[in-house]
Amino acid sequence: MRPVYAISGGVSKFAKARPDKTFPAIVKEAYDYAISDIGLDHRAFISLVDGSVCSYFSDHFARQLMAGIMIQDYLGLCPKPSHRVEGGGATGGLCFQEAWKSIASGHMDVCLAYGFEMMSHVETWKGNEFIALASDISFDYPVGGFYSGYYAMMVTRHMKEFGTTTEQLDHVAVKNYRNAYHNPYSQKRHRITLEDVRNAPMVAWPLTRLDICVMSDGAAATILCSEEGLQKLEAAGATIPRPLVKVTGIGRGTDAMRMSDRPHLGYETFMRDYATPQEQASDDTRAYYQHLWEHGTRYPGIHSFRAGRTAGNMAYKKAGIADPLHELDFVELHDAYTSSEVQTYEDLGLCRYGEGGPFAASGKAFMPGVDYGLDLPDAPECPVNPSGGLIACGHPVGATGLMQNVFAIWQLQGTISKHFNDPTLQVANARRGATHSHAGTGTYVTVTILENED
Amino acid sequence: MAKQPPKREETLGGTIVHRLPFPGELTPETLQWLKALQPILIEQDYSITYLHSYAQDSPWFAGLTNKVLLGNREASGEYTYATPRGHGMYDGAETDWVELPQEGQVHAFTVCYFGSEEFLPETPYVLALIEFEGADTLLLTRLIGLDASEASLDWIGMKVQAKFLRNAKLKPTDVYFVPA
Numbered sequence: 001m002r003p004v005y006a007i008s009g010g011v012s013k014f015a016k017a018r019p020d021k022t023f024p025a026i027v028k029e030a031y032d033y034a035i036s037d038i039g040l041d042h043r044a045f046i047s048l049v050d051g052s053v054c055s056y057f058s059d060h061f062a063r064q065l066m067a068g069i070m071i072q073d074y075l076g077l078c079p080k081p082s083h084r085v086e087g088g089g090a091t092g093g094l095c096f097q098e099a100w101k102s103i104a105s106g107h108m109d110v111c112l113a114y115g116f117e118m119m120s121h122v123e124t125w126k127g128n129e130f131i132a133l134a135s136d137i138s139f140d141y142p143v144g145g146f147y148s149g150y151y152a153m154m155v156t157r158h159m160k161e162f163g164t165t166t167e168q169l170d171h172v173a174v175k176n177y178r179n180a181y182h183n184p185y186s187q188k189r190h191r192i193t194l195e196d197v198r199n200a201p202m203v204a205w206p207l208t209r210l211d212i213c214v215m216s217d218g219a220a221a222t223i224l225c226s227e228e229g230l231q232k233l234e235a236a237g238a239t240i241p242r243p244l245v246k247v248t249g250i251g252r253g254t255d256a257m258r259m260s261d262r263p264h265l266g267y268e269t270f271m272r273d274y275a276t277p278q279e280q281a282s283d284d285t286r287a288y289y290q291h292l293w294e295h296g297t298r299y300p301g302i303h304s305f306r307a308g309r310t311a312g313n314m315a316y317k318k319a320g321i322a323d324p325l326h327e328l329d330f331v332e333l334h335d336a337y338t339s340s341e342v343q344t345y346e347d348l349g350l351c352r353y354g355e356g357g358p359f360a361a362s363g364k365a366f367m368p369g370v371d372y373g374l375d376l377p378d379a380p381e382c383p384v385n386p387s388g389g390l391i392a393c394g395h396p397v398g399a400t401g402l403m404q405n406v407f408a409i410w411q412l413q414g415t416i417s418k419h420f421n422d423p424t425l426q427v428a429n430a431r432r433g434a435t436h437s438h439a440g441t442g443t444y445v446t447v448t449i450l451e452n453e454d
Numbered sequence: 455m456a457k458q459p460p461k462r463e464e465t466l467g468g469t470i471v472h473r474l475p476f477p478g479e480l481t482p483e484t485l486q487w488l489k490a491l492q493p494i495l496i497e498q499d500y501s502i503t504y505l506h507s508y509a510q511d512s513p514w515f516a517g518l519t520n521k522v523l524l525g526n527r528e529a530s531g532e533y534t535y536a537t538p539r540g541h542g543m544y545d546g547a548e549t550d551w552v553e554l555p556q557e558g559q560v561h562a563f564t565v566c567y568f569g570s571e572e573f574l575p576e577t578p579y580v581l582a583l584i585e586f587e588g589a590d591t592l593l594l595t596r597l598i599g600l601d602a603s604e605a606s607l608d609w610i611g612m613k614v615q616a617k618f619l620r621n622a623k624l625k626p627t628d629v630y631f632v633p634a
Contacts, residue, residue, distance in 0.1 A: 019493040063500060123466065129570035138508055139537050142625045143594050144566060144573045149581045152564030160562075160610045205565040205605045260537045260583055260592040302562055302583065302592075 001104040002226050004247045006450060007233070007240050009406030010034035014187045014218035014394035017120035023062060023219070024074030027116050030221040030399075031075055034112075034406075038223070039239040042076065048232050049223075050108035051081035055095030055115030056398030057088060060130040062118050071114060088134050089334060091115065092220070092401020093437020093446030097250045099224045100448075109229030116219035117396035127215050134440055136258050148212055148337070150259060150441050152204035155339035158303040159206075161296075164342060164357035166206050170197040171361045171374070172338035173210050173391060178372050180388025182424040185403075187216055187394035193373060197338075211338040216394030220402035222409065242453075245412045248432075249319030249449035253310030255300070259441045262306075264298030274299060274309050276316070276349045278323055285352060292354055299353070305442035308347030312447045315434070316349070319449035324349045325364070325382050329430040330411055332404040334438035334445075335389040344436060348447070350382060369424055386411070386425045401437035405448065408433045412452040466497055508624075510540040513551055518628040521618045525554040525589055536589040556616040557634055558586040558593075563609055565602045578602040584614060584631060599632040 010033025012018075012026050021029075035045045052075075054068035064070070068084035087094045092115050099113035119127050132145030140150075158164045174194055180186035190196075192210060200208035224247070225233060234240060256262055265273075267290060271280060279285045300306040312324070321327045331348065335341035342356035351359040359365065363376030365384035387393055387407040390400060410416050411430045417423035427433075432451040439445070474494065477484035508515055517524040526535045526549035528542035534552060542549055563582040566573070573579065580597040597614065613634040622628045 019495055021493075063498070123571070125569070125571040125574055128568075129572055132570045137506070138511060139626050140594055143596060143627055144569060144576070144579055144581050146566055146569040146573065146581075149564050149566045149569065152566075153562040153581060153583060156564060156607060156610060157562035160607050202565075202567045204567065205602075207564075256543075258537055258594070260594050261535070261539070261543070262591075263543075264590065 002106060004100050004103040005225050005227075005230055006245045006247055006405065006409050007223050007225055007230070008034045008038045009220065009222040009402070009409050010037065011185050011399075011403050011406050012219040013185060014216045014396055014399075014403075016187065016214070016216065018118070018217035019120070023067060023116045023118050024071045026118075026217065027071045027114050027219040027221065028075060030219045031112070031114060034221045034223055038233065039237060040233070044236050046076055048229070048236055049077070049080065049110045049112050051102065052077055052112040052114060053095050053098045053102065054082060054084045055091045055113065055402060056084065056117055057086060057091045058117070058130055058397065060133070061121055061127070063121070071116070075114075077112070087444040088439030089336060089395075089397055090401060090437040090439035090444040090446050091398045092403070092405075093435065093448065094252075094401070094444065095398075096222060096402060096405045096435075096448060097252070097446055099222070100247050100250055103224050103226050103229070106226075109232060110223065110225045112221060112223055113402060114219065114221040115398035115402045117398045118217045119215035119396060120217050124215065139260075140258055146204065148204040148207055151337045151339055152207045153259070154302050154343065154441070155206065155337075157301065158339065158343065158356075161301075161303050162354040162357065166198060167194060168357035168360045169206075169211055169338040169342065170194040172335065172341045173197045174372055174374065175366050176335060176385050176389045176391045177210075178370055179367055179386055179425060180392030182370070182422045183388050183393065183420055184422070185420075186388045186392045187214060188392045191373070207337060207339065213336045213390040213395040216396040218394060218396035218399045218403070220399040220406055222402055222405050241413045241415060243413070244453045245409050245450055246453060247448060248451045249315040249317070249321075251311040251314030251316070251318070251447045253307035253314070253445050255305065255307040255442050257440065257443055259302050262300055262302055264301050266298070267293040270299040274306060274313075276313060278349065279352065288352060297354070303343065304353060305343060305347045305438070305445060307442050307445040308344055308436070308438065308447070311436075311445040312348045315447040315449050319432075319451070321449065324434070325351070328382050328432055328434050330383045330386055330408075330427045330433045331436065332385055332387060332408055332433065333389070333436035334400070335385055335391050336395060336438070338391065340438070341384065341389070344438070345384070348434070348436065350384070367425065367427070383427055386427060401435070401446070404435040404437065405450070408435050408450050412450055511538040514538040515624050515628070518618060519622040519624070523554045523556055523616055523629060525552050525586075526550065527552045534589045535591045536584070536586050536593040537591060554586050554589060558584040558614055558631070560597065560610050560612045560614060561585040561592050563597060565605045582614075582631065594626070596627060596630040597632070598630050
């Protein structure tokens with residue numbers, strides 16, 4: 001595989017509704033930003049880009065089949081090769097990784113990854129229905145299909161199993177909303193408190209409206225290239241920021257569509273097939289897990305995402321990461337729910353299974369220099385969702401995973417201040433970050449490791 | 455007195471318009487002005503009836519109409535699914551039908567105060583995943599007969615019993631559970 005560089009990106013302002021432009025024109029905003037950020041105009045870029053990958057989740061929202069080719073056409077990319085990828089909420093992450101494959105395999109030297117979702121064309125409750133169609137339509141959807149309900153069931157089990165509290169979930173919401181206060185791309189910029197989260201209208205017990213991301217209209221785009229592509233772009237006048245950002249590991253995992261089908265595996269199988277090398281090597285952690293299993297814990301059940309653990313382990317192995325909490329400078333993860341951020345801390349090995357709740361309230365995942373109005377026991381170690389995540393930025397599904405990668409590229413370039421007009425969210429000396437994209441009830445998950453070459 | 459909402463509910467619908475404001479004369483200036491025009495939004499209806507087949511899972515629904523709760527078991531007999539599945543996840547072979555007990559316990563639950571459009575009239579409703587003795591997987595269902603406002607983690611582990619609709623609708627909600 002060849003080295004792959006992620007050199008630029010753009011994000012449209014995520015909003016509840018963008019009736020002012022069609023979806024190809026909104027993708028064009030993100031595309032124009034990405035090419036102008038490296039100092040190229042359309043004619044120069046189009047002469048060098050080899051093809052594209054397109055990301056959008058639902059044909060229902062836009063009620064337009066083959067929307068991808070309409071964007072390819074609108075951007076002036078025809079007749080270059082392109083294809084659409086779809087994998088629920090992980091669509092953007094899959095798209096980014098497909099572009100990586102195009103470069104790493106030698107098929108392309110320069111590849112554009114773009115994605116969008118326009119969720120405002122139907123009312124919120126019809127939108128919830130469309131999203132719920134991403135659950136089994138024979139056995140899940142007709143029972144009362146509602147994704148917030150599915151995630152609420154996961155968290156009641158997590159709370160029962162591990163003692164996780166709603167106050168710990170509230171910390172995630174406060175962190176992400178307050179981070180987003182400094183991110184002009186975010187849809188929601190509120191300085192909320194723990195009490196605000198709990199007092200918000202209940203959606204699916206115990207998740208309130210502030211525990212849950214919103215539907216959005218929006219688009220994002222990234223440009224990936226090989227070393228040869230880099231030379232061609234620079235020869236054409238592109239100014240690629242240094243340090244260069246390289247994709248050093250990708251991982252993916254899957255799990256059963258129906259939560260009810262998730263296995264409940266024993267200790268030995270968990271330790272052999274799913275524990276991180278760090279967990280396997282620790283006497284203390286093995287004893288900790290043995291204790292959990294003796295008290296009834298099984299894996300993954302509905303409280304954990306083995307797709308996320310599989311994707312993380314795969315990406316870490318490729319990137320040579322043994323201790324994610326201390327070897328990653330930040331993580332942009334798929335926090336469609338505060339509870340799923342807590343679950344994902346565990347899947348990604350930032351803490352052990354069962355310790356996601358205390359980890360959320362510890363301060364380790366917070367940004368230094370942001371006023372959270374909280375008295376946190378620990379100093380920040382690995383900021384999670386410094387951008388504000390899905391909860392505050394919004395979740396236009398096909399764009400979301402790409403948005404996360406754009407923010408990661410900017411973090412590693414050290415250019416957050418330039419793009420946000422505010423330096424607060426720049427992670428100091430960011431060398432290595434992870435992005436995590438997640439679908440369904442944990443059905444498809446991608447993890448991507450990006451590093452700068454400093 | 456019930457608290458009034460802070461704003462009026464937004465709904466679709468409105469007045470049919472036959473002509474919109476438009477320049478009476480097309481000149482370079484008025485053509486340029488068109489770029490400042492607000493977007494025009496219209497409603498488009500879309501409805502469709504699907505002929506959905508339960509296919510190899512059909513016996514499960516037939517069972518509900520006869521007050522029988524079925525599951526599937528791998529040919530090896532080592533793994534039993536509480537939600538129907540035609541082929542085994544582990545052995546890859548066609549599964550066999552088995553009768554499940556009509557009592558189980560709550561593995562996880564939630565109370566939905568909002569929902570998809572189709573289910574909004576039924577809120578608040580309780581979703582639950584049920585575990586059964588002898589089954590390795592769970593069943594998603596509605597839990598009836600509890601006070602939604604008293605939701606508590608103590609509900610997890612509660613013994614529950616299957617009930618069947620007398621007039622089956624051939625949906626998975628033909629079975630639901632109540633505290634045993």
